[in-house]
Amino acid sequence: MKLFLYILTIISTTTFVHSQVGINTENPTRILDINGDLNLRKELRVGGTDIVAGEAGTKDQLLQIKADADTKNNWKTYQIANGTGSLSLYYLNTTKDDTGILFNTTGSTAAYNMDDNATDWIYLTKNKDNFVVTDGTGSSKVTLSLQTTVQINRASGSASYSASFACGIFLKKGTEEYKLKAVRSDVVRGLRGSYKIFNLNVTLDKLEQGSYQVQAACRNRQLGSGSTLVNLGIGQPTDTTKLNQAMASSTMTTTLLHPY
Template sequence: MKNIYITLVFLAVVCKGQVGINTNTPAKTLDVNGTLNVRNEVRTGGTPSTIGSEGTSGQIFTVASATSDTWKTFQIANGTGSLSLFYLNTVKDNVGIQFTQSGSTGIYTMDAPYSASSWTYISGASDSFVVTRTDNKSKAILSFQTTVQIARPSGLSWSTGSASYACGIFLEKDGAAGVLKAVRNDVVRGIPGSYRVYNLNVTLDALAAGSYVVKAACTNRNLGSGSSLSVLGIGRAVDTSNLNSAMSQSTLTTSMLQTY
């Protein structure tokens, strides 16, 4: 004699046409009190005579309105493997740096370690982010802006002065010392109090997974000497007759992209 086994699933059907699984008070046409496992596609937008859409590769399921859900295509930033913005932030610094004598006018080498004897960090122009993807395709886009001004030291009477300088971006990974990733030198010249806006933009490619810190630093090059010596302010007003801390502040904007 064969044994017949019958498995009962608690199913409630009410007169309004609502169906409940593991509930006898369904709130919607189909109300599942528990987990749902779908072994094939989910289709939406169907009619009694037309099967719904299962969506296409890369689309996501989204709420279109209070009574309608659908598949949605999102525009992803073009890039290696399609990159998407994961982090965006801007930091500011109103203190800056002041130099009162000439420094080195030598060349700079990429990936050289930070040296406090050659460079000075702008304390507030520092930001951190984390890369989680392990495909080494992530990138960070950095934009540093500051104001550079010259002033005449007390006791000097020059009418036109100049000062050369350089600013760079240093990158630290997982607590290691910072290394130089971008640099550009420039010069400001004119009457006492003359100033100009300085910009430095860099894209850091092929970032491996890890924790990163980016910092802006600057250095003095040739500020003159003797009766032609200039005082140099970077991100700092050194002649407040036509510049203040709000006008001279430094900003560092970080955009971090990872594969989608």
């Protein structure tokens, strides 16, 4: 009788080990299926075998879950760049505008102020992006980088001339109006067809939770003088013998960082 009971115990134990076990669920879908909270008092080890204990990780490491089911998950050390204030990359995107803007009249040379509206500015229509701030501590930052090409031209004449312009980055939250958040003015000087690369970079902090839209825009300032007005192309060529559209296109990169 004792031998019979021992055999039943072995069979029962073997069946238990190789079946799925559920805690707080009658229909487990994994070897161990827990329906509820897990309070782990000591180590969590991964990647172990029948004879070797898995890795428990070290301080500040993160558990990396592999997409391939046949590849073991593991602990990973992520290096956060110094100076970011313990922020991690949350969103990154680059937009490209291959249309550009053409100016052929002189505009205003007045100064610009933070939170100005977009009146008299012309958008680089495809340099537009959307991002969402989910952190509610006000610690998030967004870095915006615009690069474009600016070229001058005139129908006739070989003299050297100049044209000034400004480009800015506008931001709005939800249904609010676009507000100017960064601006730089510059000048192109030289002979017909002269051009330069223009860069504008800004980091905005203390962003509140919500959905945001960002867009780049430019405007004309002084285009030559008197009767010698010139054509100014921003993000588009005005003299295709020296610059084509692929070279002149504008890009804007949006990088959103959230607390780590």
